[in-house]
Structure formats: structure tokens, C-alpha cells
Amino acid sequence: MSRSKPLHRVVILGGGFGGLYAAKQLGGRPGIDVTVVDRRNFHLFQPLLYQVATGGLSPGDIASPIRAVLSRFANVRVLTGEASGLDVSNKRLVLKDGEVAYDTLVVAAGARFHYFGNEAWATHAPGLKTIEDALEIRRRVFTAFETAEREPDNDRRAAWMRFVIVGGGPTGVELAGAVAELCHGTLKADFRAIDTRQAEVVLLEGTDRILPPYPERLSRKAKGALERLGVSVLTNSLVTAIDQQGVSYRTGEEEVHLPARTKLWAVGVSASEFAQAVAAGTGASVDRGGRIVVGEDLTVPGHPEIFAIGDLASCAGASGEPLPGVAPVAMQQGRFVAKAIRARLAGRGVASFRYADKGSLAVIGRNAAVAYLGRFGISGFPAWLTWVFIHIAYLIEFDSKVLVIFQWGWNYLTRKRGARLITGTETLRDVGVGEGTTKT
Amino acid sequence: MSRSKPLHRVVILGGGFGGLYAAKQLGGRPGIDVTVVDRRNFHLFQPLLYQVATGGLSPGDIASPIRAVLSRFANVRVLTGEASGLDVSNKRLVLKDGEVAYDTLVVAAGARFHYFGNEAWATHAPGLKTIEDALEIRRRVFTAFETAEREPDNDRRAAWMRFVIVGGGPTGVELAGAVAELCHGTLKADFRAIDTRQAEVVLLEGTDRILPPYPERLSRKAKGALERLGVSVLTNSLVTAIDQQGVSYRTGEEEVHLPARTKLWAVGVSASEFAQAVAAGTGASVDRGGRIVVGEDLTVPGHPEIFAIGDLASCAGASGEPLPGVAPVAMQQGRFVAKAIRARLAGRGVASFRYADKGSLAVIGRNAAVAYLGRFGISGFPAWLTWVFIHIAYLIEFDSKVLVIFQWGWNYLTRKRGARLITGTETLRDVGVGEGTTKT
Numbered sequence: 008m009s010r011s012k013p014l015h016r017v018v019i020l021g022g023g024f025g026g027l028y029a030a031k032q033l034g035g036r037p038g039i040d041v042t043v044v045d046r047r048n049f050h051l052f053q054p055l056l057y058q059v060a061t062g063g064l065s066p067g068d069i070a071s072p073i074r075a076v077l078s079r080f081a082n083v084r085v086l087t088g089e090a091s092g093l094d095v096s097n098k099r100l101v102l103k104d105g106e107v108a109y110d111t112l113v114v115a116a117g118a119r120f121h122y123f124g125n126e127a128w129a130t131h132a133p134g135l136k137t138i139e140d141a142l143e144i145r146r147r148v149f150t151a152f153e154t155a156e157r158e159p160d161n162d163r164r165a166a167w168m169r170f171v172i173v174g175g176g177p178t179g180v181e182l183a184g185a186v187a188e189l190c191h192g193t194l195k196a197d198f199r200a201i202d203t204r205q206a207e208v209v210l211l212e213g214t215d216r217i218l219p220p221y222p223e224r225l226s227r228k229a230k231g232a233l234e235r236l237g238v239s240v241l242t243n244s245l246v247t248a249i250d251q252q253g254v255s256y257r258t259g260e261e262e263v264h265l266p267a268r269t270k271l272w273a274v275g276v277s278a279s280e281f282a283q284a285v286a287a288g289t290g291a292s293v294d295r296g297g298r299i300v301v302g303e304d305l306t307v308p309g310h311p312e313i314f315a316i317g318d319l320a321s322c323a324g325a326s327g328e329p330l331p332g333v334a335p336v337a338m339q340q341g342r343f344v345a346k347a348i349r350a351r352l353a354g355r356g357v358a359s360f361r362y363a364d365k366g367s368l369a370v371i372g373r374n375a376a377v378a379y380l381g382r383f384g385i386s387g388f389p390a391w392l393t394w395v396f397i398h399i400a401y402l403i404e405f406d407s408k409v410l411v412i413f414q415w416g417w418n419y420l421t422r423k424r425g426a427r428l429i430t431g432t433e434t435l436r437d438v439g440v441g442e443g444t445t446k447t
Numbered sequence: 448m449s450r451s452k453p454l455h456r457v458v459i460l461g462g463g464f465g466g467l468y469a470a471k472q473l474g475g476r477p478g479i480d481v482t483v484v485d486r487r488n489f490h491l492f493q494p495l496l497y498q499v500a501t502g503g504l505s506p507g508d509i510a511s512p513i514r515a516v517l518s519r520f521a522n523v524r525v526l527t528g529e530a531s532g533l534d535v536s537n538k539r540l541v542l543k544d545g546e547v548a549y550d551t552l553v554v555a556a557g558a559r560f561h562y563f564g565n566e567a568w569a570t571h572a573p574g575l576k577t578i579e580d581a582l583e584i585r586r587r588v589f590t591a592f593e594t595a596e597r598e599p600d601n602d603r604r605a606a607w608m609r610f611v612i613v614g615g616g617p618t619g620v621e622l623a624g625a626v627a628e629l630c631h632g633t634l635k636a637d638f639r640a641i642d643t644r645q646a647e648v649v650l651l652e653g654t655d656r657i658l659p660p661y662p663e664r665l666s667r668k669a670k671g672a673l674e675r676l677g678v679s680v681l682t683n684s685l686v687t688a689i690d691q692q693g694v695s696y697r698t699g700e701e702e703v704h705l706p707a708r709t710k711l712w713a714v715g716v717s718a719s720e721f722a723q724a725v726a727a728g729t730g731a732s733v734d735r736g737g738r739i740v741v742g743e744d745l746t747v748p749g750h751p752e753i754f755a756i757g758d759l760a761s762c763a764g765a766s767g768e769p770l771p772g773v774a775p776v777a778m779q780q781g782r783f784v785a786k787a788i789r790a791r792l793a794g795r796g797v798a799s800f801r802y803a804d805k806g807s808l809a810v811i812g813r814n815a816a817v818a819y820l821g822r823f824g825i826s827g828f829p830a831w832l833t834w835v836f837i838h839i840a841y842l843i844e845f846d847s848k849v850l851v852i853f854q855w856g857w858n859y860l861t862r863k864r865g866a867r868l869i870t871g872t873e874t875l876r877d878v879g880v881g882e883g884t885t886k887t
Contacts, residue, residue: 047868047869048589048593048867048868048869049867049868049869062507064507065505065506065507065508065866066505066506066866066868066870067502067504067505067866067868068505070866070868072637072867072868074634074637074638075637078636078637079636084639084640085637086596086597087593087596087597087869088597104597105597138868138870139870142870149488150527153488153527156526156527157526157527157528157544157545194514196518196519197512197514197515197518197525198514199524200524426505426506426507426510427488427489427512428487428488428489428506428507428510428512428578429487429488429489429527430506430578430579430582
């Protein structure tokens with residue numbers, strides 16, 4: 008086969024929102040050969056991960072096989088593999104077991120939680136980034152109720168019935184709302200020795216209000232909605248220690264210890280490790296969160312062949328502040344990068360990336376959400392409906408997951424959460440069951 | 448509160464079909480207090496477990512929280528705990544972390560796979576009994592394709608593209624059919640370096656035909672249907688060795704070695720370990736499969752207060768042969784036991800258990816199944832439809848899982864399998880990826 012020009016090889020690292028949008032836009036384009044590399048074989052719809060963690064949806068409901076999403080594009084191939092380094096001078100992405108040559112590299116490897124130097128906290132307060140995280144949180148939450156049901160000692164039972172969520176951002180707010188709904192709705196008839204409605208859900212936030220990036224009025228609304236669900240919202244409360252038995256925090260001059268067996272971590276996102284490999288290879292600078300600082304065209308300074316997008320990139324928005332690590336930013340950047348690559352190949356110039364902010368949404372529970380759409384702040388049921396429709400639209404775009412609509416409608420009508428399985432290899436004993444004994 | 452009679456305490460060990468049917472029949476009955484003990488917090492619809500193993504359904508689709516199934520009965524409580532022994536003289540079920548007193552004990556702890564003394568095979572050829580088994584099989588099957596896609600060596604690639612299922616009973620037949628459909632349908636457009644239609648699916652059966660308990664005509668039909676799906680059905684083929692690289696079997700005088708990285712085990716069910724505790728405590732005898740031999744009223748001889756039902760019990764059917772370990776037997780036994788307990792409390796006599804055999808069904812793939820309903824053997828699409836309706840009826844009975852119908856309809860129309868996630872802690876390297884390297 009003879010060609011006037013060799014194919015331009017685009018390698019995309021990461022099958023999240025940024026990587027997939029770029030791959031879809033480059034799919035079927037003549038002259039371009041695309042390879043998507045990801046450690047996992049599926050794209051994860053992270054905004055709904057908290058639903059898996061609380062038994063409302065199954066992992067399969069919010070994950071789509073990357074191959075299936077891209078299979079219709081003959082010029083796109085998918086490699087399941089882990090990137091371990093970057094050979095900038097030879098233009099090769101180094102994998103743990105091989106390497107892939109590129110002409111253009113799109114780094115979209117995402118973010119992970121970090122614990123501000125207290126990595127030991129991770130064992131006691133897992134974050135929520137992967138399917139495994141969600142299943143581990145689900146296991147802990149439902150095991151806590153099972154253990155409380157069998158615990159004869161009042162104080163120990165109370166510690167099993169107290170759930171502390173660290174971080175008042177969207178993930179923390181969504182988790183707190185969902186756990187509170189479990190206690191006060193879904194589970195209330197299921198136990199005999201405990202009353203799940205007496206469980207305590209505590210949301211700890213270090214600053215003076217939850218959802219800090221939102222307007223103050225919406226933060227207040229969200230706090231009210233959480234409190235109506237039975238969540239104790241504690242602002243200006245900075246965590247100082249976490250262990251198996253509980254959590255300590257400082258509020259003003261006071262240091263408070265809260266006995267709680269279940270702690271969830273929803274604060275402190277930083278770029279995935281691969282950002283360091285990129286910085287080391289290109290001399291790019293990284294910000295406090297480990298994110299690569301990119302130029303207006305989303306390339307790494309001095310390396311027009313390397314783009315960095317999504318949660319792993321630090322890109323200034325219209326206000327000069329870096330754009331937040333949310334799905335819409337990654338999607339728009341993925342589309343922009345695909346357009347930029349095609350423009351270059353056609354010999355056209357590349358414009359600057361401009362983020363079109365369509366607003367932000369956080370859901371609090373059944374019927375309750377807060378949204379900030381352009382100049383309008385909405386809350387309550389209208390915000391909840393908006394949230395549901397936007398999320399379903401995205402789910403359908405990727406994988407025609409129409410069933411999730413029915414699952415949601417069903418959960419909404421019945422207040423059921425059918426996916427509350429305790430699975431995994433750890434046994435009940437490993438998480439502290441068996442300290443008390445039951446005799447009947 | 449004064450009562451003329453103390454409550455009769457029924458303890459049911461196991462939340463499978465037998466245990467749940469007994470508990471539901473005893474729920475709401477005056478004078479009876481029921482405790483259901485299970486290691487897991489969910490009932491598993493085992494007949495559809497192979498669908499989870501092959502990415503068609505999610506764990507949450509075929510599992511129902513035991514508490515949710517029984518929550519409407521105020522006289523039923525559920526304990527999540529593991530039974531470790533039996534104190535027959537004091538009538539106490541001993542748990543790992545406590546004990547529960549009973550007046551009547553119903554042992555319904557189910558079965559597990561055994562490897563005929565070759566327990567080392569379990570690592571290389573996992574069986575399919577639990578959700579974790581299904582997720583492990585799903586991980587292995589989909590990882591095999593991912594690895595084959597990146598394997599440059601022809602022989603090694605062929606070994607990754609060969610799937611051997613050991614055992615031609617219903618589970619083996621269902622697994623073989625589902626894996627073949629994956630290769631020839633679902634995945635065929637998803638890879639670039641391999642053609643999944645060239646994958647080999649081999650079903651090994653030690654006797655002279657698959658589905659031995661069915662009439663011979665249906666065995667023949669099932670073999671034909673599997674072969675049309677591309678499965679190699681090898682009868683009279685007895686496995687002699689299994690290791691990481693492949694499987695050896697004897698057929699006639701010949702010893703054959705088949706290189707295959709993915710082996711699945713679907714033969715050799717034996718009663719769960721707890722049967723031994725019952726035998727030790729009561730002097731009951733166990734059969735070859737470790738099952739407790741029970742009397743006509745399903746009690747352990749000499750112990751009218753202990754019933755054993757389901758896969759863990761050996762109970763003679765009308766023909767004198769022990770009844771098979773299938774869901775309908777367990778369900779009918781669960782109902783019988785509940786009736787027997789109530790009859791006794793009312794001072795009435797207890798009849799003998801009679802199994803009403805409504806037939807057997809095995810599904811082979813899309814549109815294909817074989818069924819043996821009373822005197823009628825049916826196959827093909829009518830059998831498949833029958834199978835779908837019966838299974839959905841049972842799913843709905845337990846947990847109103849209407850969504851599974853839509854999931855199925857969707858999978859059927861689109862030939863998609865959306866739940867094909869590779870999850871778990873083991874990395875690709877642990878299962879042998881990386882022996883070859885890819886350069887592009």
C-alpha cells in the first residue's frame with residue numbers, strides 16, 4: 008500500500024472524559040492513526056461513582072468498555088496497559104511491558120486523592136476515585152450496619168453508627184446525602200436491634216462553607232438541604248488525625264475527637280503520578296496539586312507535540328484562576344485537542360482553548376440538588392431534575408445506557424437500593440467485627 | 448408482656464433458595480421467632496451467575512439483600528455471621544463471634560466446588576459459586592483477550608485465545624455457550640490485532656455425553672447447538688492435569704495436552720463444610736458428595752429438631768436416587784420445612800417430602816436452550832423463551848428485579864454485554880501479561 012504521507016500517530020493516555028472525547032473526534036479522520044492506552048478496560052462515569060458506593064447503582068451501570076465505545080472507528084485501537092515513563096526525545100510512551108511511538112501525545116491520565124502527607128489515613132478513610140474504591144466504601148458502609156446490629160455495647164455501637172465524610176466539595180456533599188438517605192429511608196425497616204434513623208452522618212469541611220466554588224447562597228441552600236436529611240454539617244473544622252476508632256478535628260481553639268468506625272475521604276485531589284514523568288521529560292512546571300501547567304493551546308511549553316488535558320492539567324480560565332477538575336472541562340479540552348491536531352495537519356493555525364462554563368451541579372438527595380447555571384442559581388427539585396437529565400444524557404452518549412434511567416426511576420419510586428452487596432475478600436472480622444459477642 | 452407459650456425459635460442457616468423460602472413461609476406466623484444466619488448480606492440468584500462471569504449482567508442484578516427480602520416480617524431477623532460449629536445438646540448454633548439458641552434448626556448452607564483431591568487446580572481453573580468467583584472469571588476471560596491483542600508470538604497468543612471449560616453439566620454448558628457468543632458476537636469488532644472469532648472454546652466432559660441427567664435426545668440437541676456456536680464439545684475426556692499453561696486430559700488410551708491460559712471449572716459439587724459439623728454432632732451419615740443423608744421428613748435421623756435441605760442434604764427422590772442439587776428442590780424443601788414446623792407446633796403430624804419435578808432447563812445461548820418439562824423435551828427458541836420467563840419470574844418474586852428484563856431485552860437486541868469490566872486488585876502482570884512485549 009503506498010501513501011503520499013505516512014499516517015500521523017496520535018497516542019492518547021487515559022480513557023476518561025478528556026481522552027475519550029479526543030479519540031471520538033479523531034475517529035474516522037483520514038491520515039490519522041489513534042492509539043488509546045489505559046490501565047483499565049473501561050471508561051468510568053465518575054460523577055455517579057458515589058451511587059455505587061452507596062448501593063444505588065452497580066459498577067456495570069456507570070462503566071463502558073473503552074473498546075465498545077470506540078469499536079466503530081477502524082483507525083482507533085485500544086491498548087490495555089500501564090504507562091511507566093516518557094521518552095520525549097524519541098517520542099515514545101513507555102509502558103510497563105512495551106512502548107508505543109507517537110507523533111502527537113495527549114496526556115489525559117486524570118487525578119487521584121492525596122492526604123496532604125498523611126498517607127496512613129488512606130487505610131482508615133478511603134477516597135472515591137475507582138470502582139474498587141466505591142466497592143470498598145460500599146463494603147464498609149453496609150458492614151457497619153451489620154456490625155452495629157450485633158454489637159451489645161452502647162458506645163461501640165454508636166461508633167459503628169456514625170459516618171464521617173471529610174470534605175465539603177461536591178463529592179463529599181453527594182456522599183453525605185446518599186448515606187443519610189440510606190439511614191433514614193432505605194434501611195429503616197431492615198434491622199431489629201438498631202434503628203438506622205439514629206445513625207449520625209457528619210460532614211467535616213475545613214473552610215467556612217460547603218461547596219466553596221459555588222455562590223454563597225447555594226452553599227447555604229445545600230447546607231439546609233443536608234441538615235433536613237439529617238446530616239450534621241460542621242464547617243471551619245480541620246481534620247488533625249484519623250485512625251481505626253475515629254477522627255479528630257480542630258474547630259477554632261478546640262480539638263474534638265469523634266468516635267466513628269466509618270470515615271470517607273472527599274478532599275485533596277492531585278494529578279496522577281504520570282504528570283511527574285511528563286514534567287521530568289519536558290521541564291514543564293507543576294502546580295501545588297501536581298498538575299502540569301499548560302499553555303493556551305493546552306500543549307506543554309516547548310513541546311507542541313504533547314498535550315495535557317483534564318484533571319492532570321492546570322489551565323488558566325477566563326478569570327485567571329485554574330479551571331476546576333470537572334468532567335465538562337475535560338470533555339471540552341478533549342474536543343479542542345482533536346480539532347487542534349487536525350488544524351495543524353491541514354497547515355492551519357491553532358486557536359486558544361476557551362472554556363464555556365455551562366454551570367455546576369451537586370446533588371444532595373432525592374429531590375434535592377443545587378445548581379449554578381450561568382447567572383442563575385437553582386436548587387431543590389428543579390435542580391435535581393436538571394442534574395438527572397444532564398447525567399443521563401452523558402451516559403447515553405457514551406454507551407446507550409438507557410437502563411440506568413429505569414434503575415433511577417425505580418430507585419426513586421421505591422426508595423430502594425438493590426445493589427448493596429458486601430463483597431470482597433476481607434471478612435467481617437478484619438474490619439473489627441467480633442470485638443463484642445452476641446448471645447441470644 | 449406475658450404469653451401463655453414462649454416463642455418457638457427457628458434458626459435458619461443459609462439465605463439461599465432453601466433458607467429464604469423457609470423464612471418467608473414462617474414470616475408473620477404467630478408463636479414463631481425466626482433468625483436467618485448467613486455469611487453474606489445478600490441472596491444470590493445462582494442460576495444466572497454465569498451471566499455475571501461473562502459480562503452480561505452486574506452482580507447487583509442477580510443479588511438481593513436478605514434483609515430487604517425479609518424486612519416486612521417483624522418476627523424474622525437477619526444476622527450476618529459465619530457458623531463455626533453446632534452444640535447439639537444445648538441446641539445452639541455456634542458462630543465465629545457468638546452463638547444463637549434454637550428450638551428448631553434448619554441447615555441450608557449450600558454447596559461448593561471440589562476438585563477431587565486436586566485442590567491445586569482451583570488456582571488455575573476457578574469454579575463458579577460466589578459473586579467473587581464470577582468477577583474473577585470475568586476478569587480472566589476479558590484479560591485473556593486484552594493480552595492476546597498485545598502478544599506477538601503465535602503460540603502464546605493461541606493459548607490466550609483458547610478457553611477450556613471442564614464439565615458438561617448445566618453450568619459448563621451455559622458458560623461455554625456464553626463465552627462462545629462473546630468471541631463470535633459481542634467482541635468481534637473490538638480488537639485490531641486479533642480476530643476474536645478465531646478463539647477456541649473447548650468443553651471437556653468425562654462421560655459419553657453432556658448434560659448427563661437429561662434424556663439422550665436433548666444431550667444431542669445441546670451438543671449440536673453448542674457446535675453451531677463454535678464450541679468444541681469433547682466427551683469421554685477426563686482431565687488429568689491443570690496448570691497455568693494449559694490442561695491435560697485422557698480420551699481412550701490417548702493423553703492430550705491443550706495449551707490454554709483460561710480454564711473454568713464446572714464439575715464436582717460437594718456440600719459446604721458445615722455438613723461435617725452437623726454429622727459430627729448428630730452422628731448422621733454423609734454421602735460421597737459430603738451431603739447429609741436426611742429422612743423422608745428432611746430431618747437428621749434421631750434429631751427431629753434439625754432439618755437439612757437444599758444442596759447440602761441428600762434426600763431420596765421417587766426413583767430412589769438422591770435428588771439433584773438444583774434451585775427447585777431447595778425451594779420446595781424450604782416450603783415443606785416451614786409447613787412441617789407449623790404442623791408440629793399445632794400438634795399435627797408431619798408428612799413425607801415429595802419433590803414435584805417440573806422439569807429441567809439449560810440455556811446454551813441467544814435463542815438456544817434445551818428443556819425437559821415432564822414428559823416433553825423441547826429445544827431451540829421455545830426452550831430459550833421458557834427459560835427466560837421462568838428465571839425472570841423467580842427474580843421478580845424475590846426482589847421485583849424488573850430491570851433485569853430490560854437488561855436482557857437490551858442485550859438480546861444489541862448483542863451487547865456492557866458489564867465486561869476487568870476489576871480487582873490483581874494486575875495484568877500477575878496473570879502472565881508481559882511475557883512478550885509490544886513495540887509499535
